[in-house]
Amino acid sequence: MTTATAPETSIVMQDINKWYGAYHALRNVNLNVRRGERIVICGPSGSGKSTLIRTINQLEPIQEGKIVVDGIELTAGGHNVDEVRRDVGMVFQQFNLFPHLTILQNCMLAPLKVRKIPKAEAEATARKFLTRVRIPEQADKYPAQLSGGQQQRVAIARALCMQPRIMLFDEPTSALDPEMVKEVLDTMVDLAKEGMTMLCVTHEMGFARAVADRVIFMDQGQIIEEGSPEAFFGNPQNERTRAFLKQIH
Amino acid sequence: MIRPFGFNDIILIAEAIRWTLALSAIAFAGGAVGGLLIALARTSDTRWLRTASMLFIRLFQGTPLLMQLFLVFFGMNIFGLPINPWLAASLALTLHASAFLGEIWRGCIEAVPLGQREAATALGLHYYDRMTSVILPQAARISVAPTVGFLVQLIKGTSLASIIGFTELTRTGQIVNNATFSPFQVFGTVAVFYFILCWPLSLTARRMEIRFSRATTR
Numbered sequence: 001m002t003t004a005t006a007p008e009t010s011i012v013m014q015d016i017n018k019w020y021g022a023y024h025a026l027r028n029v030n031l032n033v034r035r036g037e038r039i040v041i042c043g044p045s046g047s048g049k050s051t052l053i054r055t056i057n058q059l060e061p062i063q064e065g066k067i068v069v070d071g072i073e074l075t076a077g078g079h080n081v082d083e084v085r086r087d088v089g090m091v092f093q094q095f096n097l098f099p100h101l102t103i104l105q106n107c108m109l110a111p112l113k114v115r116k117i118p119k120a121e122a123e124a125t126a127r128k129f130l131t132r133v134r135i136p137e138q139a140d141k142y143p144a145q146l147s148g149g150q151q152q153r154v155a156i157a158r159a160l161c162m163q164p165r166i167m168l169f170d171e172p173t174s175a176l177d178p179e180m181v182k183e184v185l186d187t188m189v190d191l192a193k194e195g196m197t198m199l200c201v202t203h204e205m206g207f208a209r210a211v212a213d214r215v216i217f218m219d220q221g222q223i224i225e226e227g228s229p230e231a232f233f234g235n236p237q238n239e240r241t242r243a244f245l246k247q248i249h
Numbered sequence: 250m251i252r253p254f255g256f257n258d259i260i261l262i263a264e265a266i267r268w269t270l271a272l273s274a275i276a277f278a279g280g281a282v283g284g285l286l287i288a289l290a291r292t293s294d295t296r297w298l299r300t301a302s303m304l305f306i307r308l309f310q311g312t313p314l315l316m317q318l319f320l321v322f323f324g325m326n327i328f329g330l331p332i333n334p335w336l337a338a339s340l341a342l343t344l345h346a347s348a349f350l351g352e353i354w355r356g357c358i359e360a361v362p363l364g365q366r367e368a369a370t371a372l373g374l375h376y377y378d379r380m381t382s383v384i385l386p387q388a389a390r391i392s393v394a395p396t397v398g399f400l401v402q403l404i405k406g407t408s409l410a411s412i413i414g415f416t417e418l419t420r421t422g423q424i425v426n427n428a429t430f431s432p433f434q435v436f437g438t439v440a441v442f443y444f445i446l447c448w449p450l451s452l453t454a455r456r457m458e459i460r461f462s463r464a465t466t467r
């Protein structure tokens with residue numbers, strides 16, 4: 001249940017274990033996220049970063065552990081997952097816009113079908129967020145007519161139209177041409193400034209330094225190290241973190 | 250008594266086209282409903298639905314259409330239903346079309362990128378809305394060409410219904426041939442009519458296929 005007084009803790013993950021068949025993808029992961037906190041998750045390929053954030057809206061089910069999102073215990077089953085998904089927006093590496101719908105329709109679909117708000121209101125909300133991500137003039141185009149950076153900003157707007165309290169980003173700039181990375185990162189920085197709770201898988205270290213409250217390093221399904229950007233980049237404790245940071249620089 | 254093959258015979262055969270078309274339409278409409286259900290079952294998260302629909306498809310893919318017609322025709326008699334070529338042919342061809350369209354459409358649903366389903370799920374859309382608003386509209390676009398292709402097969406397949414006594418194009422040809430004994434002219438005429446029905450459809454299917462492959466390799 002969502003409580004009237006917003007809990008200070010946004011996400012609680014306790015002793016998470018996840019397997020893909022026999023492969024142990026998440027090992028005893030513990031993570032608490034405060035309301036409004038901005039977390040950047042990094043780590044080598046295959047370390048479980050995507051898997052971790054995808055368990056928060058149950059795109060990936062877990063086998064062991066407990067996840068509570070905004071006071072709703074996801075792992076308790078029932079309709080809790082629906083409530084959580086309504087509260088959690090997600091942005092993917094490949095944008096995943098619906099190609100057969102216009103930009104406006106992309107943004108209105110979930111509010112209409114899931115929140116069941118009136119059409120005029122859904123459209124007003126969609127236009128508001130398209131303006132926020134600085135592409136109000138593209139509303140009637142189809143995704144294929146937009147550049148990658150524009151598509152990713154639409155994807156952010158589409159998620160925001162559900163008025164989520166938490167936003168998950170899975171390498172949102174990795175599929176973009178270098179000249180488009182900045183426009184997407186700027187949009188995310190704006191969002192961070194507004195106090196959105198954000199979990200962001202990214203290797204954009206400039207972004208991490210600028211907005212992250214905490215940087216988390218994962219390797220082989222475990223959280224190996226975490227700390228403030230200053231501590232994390234300035235004085236990494238773990239050897240594997242150091243090796244990783246050397247690689248991406 | 251044998252009469253010569255003439256213009257009246259051609260008219261007689263041409264008039265039977267409507268029965269071929271009627272049977273094709275029934276089988277296609279029924280097969281569309283059945284095929285959608287089969288395709289959804291094949292792609293569902295429920296294991297027994299996947300298995301059951303897979304067995305249904307294999308059964309109809311692995312046996313000749315003629316045997317399917319026979320089994321339904323004589324099977325209905327065993328279950329106490331009156332022998333009725335209309336009913337038997339419609340039912341058998343509907344089941345046949347359900348299996349084949351089900352398999353074609355399963356492929357089209359699976360061809361929609363997984364990210365589409367994930368994005369819809371992350372937005373909180375449930376199965377029904379996810380399917381009707383996101384997955385099926387995209388699958389439908391891919392499916393047009395192979396579906397029209399199957400329709401051509403189905404129209405030609407209705408000729409087998411003549412064997413259980415359904416009077417469509419082929420059966421009318423046989424009847425005319427019994428009276429005129431000019432098999433080459435008679436069945437030549439019948440074949441031309443099938444060709445006139447099917448050729449434009451094949452052409453359309455091929456054109457759509459080319460247009461689609463162009464659109465996707467952009």
Ligand SMILES: Nc1ncnc2c1ncn2[C@@H]1O[C@H](COP(=O)(O)OP(=O)(O)OP(=O)(O)O)[C@@H](O)[C@H]1O
Nearest residue numbers: 020021023025043044045046047048049050051052
């Ligand atoms: N659906 C799946 N089935 C089986 N194994 C999977 C599946 N998804 C991920 N894995 C495996 O789980 C491990 C973690 O995957 P994950 O995608 O979370 O890594 P990641 O840290 O996001 O990597 P990347 O930086 O490449 O995106 C990998 O070894 C991957 O091969």
Ligand SMILES: [Mg+2]
Nearest residue numbers: 049050051170
């Ligand atoms: Mg990943």
